[in-house]
Amino acid sequence: MTYFLQQGLNALQLGSIYALIALGYTMVYGILSMINFAHGDFFMVGAFICFVVVTFMGLPFVPAMILSIIGVSLLGVIVERAAYKPLRQAPRVSAIITALGVGIFLENFTLALSPYPKHIPAIIENTSWTFGGLTISSLQVIIILLSLALMTVLHFIVQHTRVGMAMRAISWDKNVVPLMGVPVNNVISITFAIGSGLGGAAGMMYGMAYPIIDPYMGIIVGWKAFIAAVVGGIGNIRGAVIGGYILGATEIMVAAFFPSTYRDFTAFSLLLILLIVRPYGIMGKPRPQKV
Amino acid sequence: MVLLKAENITHYFGGLCAVSEFNLELREHELIGIIGPNGAGKTTVFNIMTGVYKATSGSIMFNGQETVGKSPNSITALGIARTFQNIRLFSDLSVLDNIRIAHYSGTKYTPIEALLHAGRYRAEEKRIRAHSMELLSFFSMEEFADELAKNLPYGMQRRLEIVRALATRPKLLLLDEPAAGMNPKEIDRLMEFIHWVRNEFKLTIIVIEHQMRFVMSICERLVVLDFGTTIAEGNPAEIQNNAKVLEAYLGTPAVNDYGK
Numbered sequence: 001m002t003y004f005l006q007q008g009l010n011a012l013q014l015g016s017i018y019a020l021i022a023l024g025y026t027m028v029y030g031i032l033s034m035i036n037f038a039h040g041d042f043f044m045v046g047a048f049i050c051f052v053v054v055t056f057m058g059l060p061f062v063p064a065m066i067l068s069i070i071g072v073s074l075l076g077v078i079v080e081r082a083a084y085k086p087l088r089q090a091p092r093v094s095a096i097i098t099a100l101g102v103g104i105f106l107e108n109f110t111l112a113l114s115p116y117p118k119h120i121p122a123i124i125e126n127t128s129w130t131f132g133g134l135t136i137s138s139l140q141v142i143i144i145l146l147s148l149a150l151m152t153v154l155h156f157i158v159q160h161t162r163v164g165m166a167m168r169a170i171s172w173d174k175n176v177v178p179l180m181g182v183p184v185n186n187v188i189s190i191t192f193a194i195g196s197g198l199g200g201a202a203g204m205m206y207g208m209a210y211p212i213i214d215p216y217m218g219i220i221v222g223w224k225a226f227i228a229a230v231v232g233g234i235g236n237i238r239g240a241v242i243g244g245y246i247l248g249a250t251e252i253m254v255a256a257f258f259p260s261t262y263r264d265f266t267a268f269s270l271l272l273i274l275l276i277v278r279p280y281g282i283m284g285k286p287r288p289q290k291v
Numbered sequence: 292m293v294l295l296k297a298e299n300i301t302h303y304f305g306g307l308c309a310v311s312e313f314n315l316e317l318r319e320h321e322l323i324g325i326i327g328p329n330g331a332g333k334t335t336v337f338n339i340m341t342g343v344y345k346a347t348s349g350s351i352m353f354n355g356q357e358t359v360g361k362s363p364n365s366i367t368a369l370g371i372a373r374t375f376q377n378i379r380l381f382s383d384l385s386v387l388d389n390i391r392i393a394h395y396s397g398t399k400y401t402p403i404e405a406l407l408h409a410g411r412y413r414a415e416e417k418r419i420r421a422h423s424m425e426l427l428s429f430f431s432m433e434e435f436a437d438e439l440a441k442n443l444p445y446g447m448q449r450r451l452e453i454v455r456a457l458a459t460r461p462k463l464l465l466l467d468e469p470a471a472g473m474n475p476k477e478i479d480r481l482m483e484f485i486h487w488v489r490n491e492f493k494l495t496i497i498v499i500e501h502q503m504r505f506v507m508s509i510c511e512r513l514v515v516l517d518f519g520t521t522i523a524e525g526n527p528a529e530i531q532n533n534a535k536v537l538e539a540y541l542g543t544p545a546v547n548d549y550g551k
Contacts, residue, residue: 156405157405157406165391166392168381168384169388176375178343178364179363179372180367180455181396182395182396183362
């Protein structure tokens, strides 16, 4: 039982990171109906920014976190303006191919700067507490609580600010929104800033939990978070969070009770089955097409 | 005073000329109608006026400012609002949120203030909410404020679209087929409603409508389009007896084709 609870805690940690990344996919999809396949690489850039500011500038946790978030937010906004915006009227496939291209560019740009895997030094004191056989580390506490805090902030922005309302409206009908006096391009930029920033935060936390980072680390994590977003119902914010935690829990539990090589295979099989049962994802709703 | 002056507006979709040399002078507080057969270019004119399309050539001066080339959101901010031929509400948002979003351009607070729940954020959100509720109660819709827009009955959705347009504080309101799908009794009520809205909000209104009874009794002036060209302009009585208009609507009498 203790073992199970202990694994539950690990699942919460991994799930938080998947959820944060999945939010970036789902927000962009909600507003532009496109999958930003470079998002996994945004996550990687977040980990590298953390590495740079910690190793070369010696910054402690909080400023490093803020810089990672701001850095990746800026990256997201620049990529959207430079690479996606010119393709807004183009078929969605062109935008998706461009996103893949941006991802490959980011991987190889990082590879050019840093050909070898890097190690992020520990920047928070690693203490752990034991409650009745259950051990929890300071890092776990930080990752779980910080993720929850970021998700709460996001919920507030989406539900209670004018930008959030504009985002929800754009995901419904992007042609009418400008006629309500809303500058759609600004709202799209803000969406990219927030979605990418969450990815950057996830990258930094992932780098602290699994401190060996390399330019390709975003690929598989990004794919997994994308699948989490689809399972939750792409475009749906709560769905992305639920999907992230489901995926985290499945992976950890499979690895805990079966040979660890079963992990991805079982996790993805479960997700495939879930999608057969609910093709629009857990929170997704089919949008009836009126004729 | 002239509120809007459109000069030589021409618009092409590829090689197809949708609107050709469209001219219009609109005085403040006028209520005019644009009529014409399907595909005559009426909605295209609205789309050009609101910035959805950029006219291929020509100019529109609205309240002293050129609007051709401006983005739809800045044109809305200048004071042109519209409704749509088929209802385009944000169906999954509440009635209140549909109105609140129309206040976007008039709102000023920074994200920081919003996150801290302080400063202008509270005051502004309170003001927008109050103004939205005021508008809704003005139209006796306050009890539906928390209902999702898609759950309203059809007539109410049409009305909400007009309320949402009014929330942007327009000077000029463009109504695209407001009577579509209404029975004669509902149309009577809609005519009263439009008159009342125009006086209460001191609006200038352009309507596109196929319902002849509706346009003939409500509009002070009519513009008739056919194949993108203005074929007639005048008061309803003049239009009713205009030979070109009859031809556009009814076709050339058969005797002209074969009888000569």
